[in-house]
Amino acid sequence: MGKKDLSTSRPQRDQKVTACVLGETSDSSLYPALRLTLTFGAETPGGGSSSPPWLSSLLAKPEANHPTLKRLQEPVAGPEGLVRVHVPFSLQDLSAIEKRLGSFSADPTQYTKEFQYLAQAYSLTWHDIHVILTSTLTPEERERIQASAREHADQTHMTDPTMPVGADAVPAANPNWNYQLAGNGHRRRDQMIQCxxxxxxxxxxxxVNFNKLQEIIQDxxxxxxxxxxxxxxxxxxxxxLDPTTPAGATVLATYFISQSAPDTQKKLKKAEDGPQTPMADLVKMAFKVFNGREEAQEQQ
Known part of the structure; x- marks a missing residue:
């Protein structure tokens, strides 16, 4: 999948500029349109960036003969060379990404899958990745993942010398990689994502923490x-455990019986098959007690 720009159609993006964006926009149904702030800059000899006068003037007064800043697939040369556009994350971005990725501890498979999609869909920078990880992972989760990622880099380096090692592969601080076409920032970024x-x-x-189940008592x-x-x-x-499997259903039924309200628990313990009783039957028995309790209160 080709790298895609983080931008989608915005008032800023409807202005005419000559720029080299990072690629196409992604499927808005997965990551919906978000309000973003654009920052523009051209590489300077000292390694920093500055907004060239010609670009500032275009933003201030659009001209009809310049390409639009959206869905550009070909690098476009301006008077001062190629310019890449970086779209930093807004609070709306982070909220949508956090919702999409979910909790790593609760569902690491889902988190990993969505992170991989995000990395494939958009041309991220080190700072983008840092913001995503710090916003969606706990400090402990982040430390464990980064430690394992650096171990992977060390192991890969043994058979592939082009892979950096340790913190060089997964830097803790911004390495200031050059993401322009002449730089190696994209390759280093891809290696970091791989790790x-x-x-x-x-x-x-x-x-596994069964104590969490023991804490759940029926009110x-x-x-x-x-x-x-x-x-x-x-x-x-x-x-x-999967509650839809026989083993998972039995464990679930055991806790359902033993941690129900006292009057319901007394009734459920009389079930002939105990925890092997189908859950639907246990729920019916529990509702008889629950509804009977309400009827008794109404009569009083």
Missing amino acids: LLAGMRATSTKS PDENPTAFLSRLTEALTQYTR
């Missing part, structure tokens, strides 16, 4: 279905 994905997969083993006035939903969510999040 990060490997680090995510290496640390994606979900930790006296809680609907049995709502209680079951909380248990199911905890089982999925804190164990490797």
